[in-house]
Amino acid sequence: MIAATPAAAATLAALHATAFPPAEAWDTATFAAQLALPGAFARLHPEGGLVLGRVSGDEAEILTLAVVPAARRAGLGRALLAAAMAEAGARGARAMFLEVAAANEAARALYAAGGFTPVGRRRAYYADGQDALILRTTLGG
Ligand SMILES: CC(C)(COP(=O)(O)OP(=O)(O)OC[C@H]1O[C@@H](n2cnc3c(N)ncnc32)[C@H](O)[C@@H]1OP(=O)(O)O)[C@@H](O)C(=O)NCCC(=O)NCCS
Numbered sequence: 373m374i375a376a377t378p379a380a381a382a383t384l385a386a387l388h389a390t391a392f393p394p395a396e397a398w399d400t401a402t403f404a405a406q407l408a409l410p411g412a413f414a415r416l417h418p419e420g421g422l423v424l425g426r427v428s429g430d431e432a433e434i435l436t437l438a439v440v441p442a443a444r445r446a447g448l449g450r451a452l453l454a455a456a457m458a459e460a461g462a463r464g465a466r467a468m469f470l471e472v473a474a475a476n477e478a479a480r481a482l483y484a485a486g487g488f489t490p491v492g493r494r495r496a497y498y499a500d501g502q503d504a505l506i507l508r509t510t511l512g513g
Contacts (some may be wrong), residue, residue, distance in 0.1 A: 373455045376414035378407040387422050389440035393467045406435060419443050423452040425460055434459035434470040442505040453486045461512040468511055483507050
């Protein structure tokens with residue numbers, strides 16, 4: 373797993389574009405801006421995946437997580453999630469949140485396996501009208 377700095381923003385954006393539809397993909401400027409925020413961190417998986425997270429006080433958030441289509445179902449998503457949880461825990465976070473489309477079965481299964489449970493729902497949150505689920509897990513025992 374590789375720690376990504378703002379200098380890797382173009383690499384992160386290129387990976388993201390393979391995993392999300394064009395309207396949802398984040399560009400280089402977006403990654404650079406997100407990574408410049410206090411508490412932000414990112415990890416690149418050498419086989420094709422990324423996670424971007426942020427810690428604020430004792431709470432953390434996963435902002436995006438993606439694996440290139442050709443490398444899915446090989447454990448990369450699980451490894452990226454574990455790396456983000458470990459990094460956030462090491463930075464002092466005790467809980468981690470994220471939002472996921474209610475219909476995103478792959479991501480929901482990944483997060484459930486990682487110990488995340490739903491704590492809220494935002495109706496018609498996405499541009500296509502889908503609901504978002506807010507998931508949470510505790511960190512660091
Ligand atoms: C969600 C995503 C990151 C999963 O990455 P991945 O590398 O394929 O996940 P893993 O191989 O580590 O899978 C871990 C577990 O998640 C679950 N899972 C992953 N993909 C799944 C799928 N398509 N259907 C059902 N369960 C799935 C399984 O429980 C899996 O364990 P298993 O393979 O032992 O059964 C990937 O599908 C992706 O990039 N999707 C598009 C972007 C996205 O939706 N990101 C999340 C936004 S919040």
